[in-house]
Amino acid sequence: MGEWTVFSPGDSAPNDGTYIEIGVNAFHMGVNDPKKVRLAKGERFPETSNHERKWKRMGRNS
Numbered sequence: 001m002g003e004w005t006v007f008s009p010g011d012s013a014p015n016d017g018t019y020i021e022i023g024v025n026a027f028h029m030g031v032n033d034p035k036k037v038r039l040a041k042g043e044r045f046p047e048t049s050n051h052e053r054k055w056k057r058m059g060r061n062s
Contacts, residue, residue, distance in 0.1 A: 005056060005057070006022070006024075006054045006055070006056055007019070007045050007054060007055040007056070008045065008054055008055070009044075009045050009046060009047045009048055009055075010044055010045060011044070011045050011055075012042050012043070012044060012045075013039040013040065013041055013042065013043050013044075013045065014041065015041050015057070016039070016040050016041050017038070017039065017057050017058065018036055018037070018038050018039075018057070018058045019036070019037050019038075019039060019045065019055045019056060019057050019058065020034050020035070020036045020037075020055070020056060020057075020058050021034040021035045021036075021048050021049060021053045021054070021055060021056075022034070022053065022054055022055070022056045023052060023053055024052055024053065024054050025052055031049075031053065034049075034053075035048065035049055036058070037055070
């Protein structure tokens with residue numbers, strides 16, 4: 001079973017890393033000025049800028 005790649009506010013971070021907001025319905029268009037957050041494993045994701053966004057982990061070396 002694979003690891004989730006997209007997370008909602010309130011979910012626990014599966015690993016340490018930097019996560020960025022993405023648009024769920026139009027992910028191919030990107031998000032202007034997306035929030036970025038650094039979380040440790042087990043920390044909860046904060047609220048996004050709007051209800052149509054989710055969190056996704058940035059590159060492995062973040």
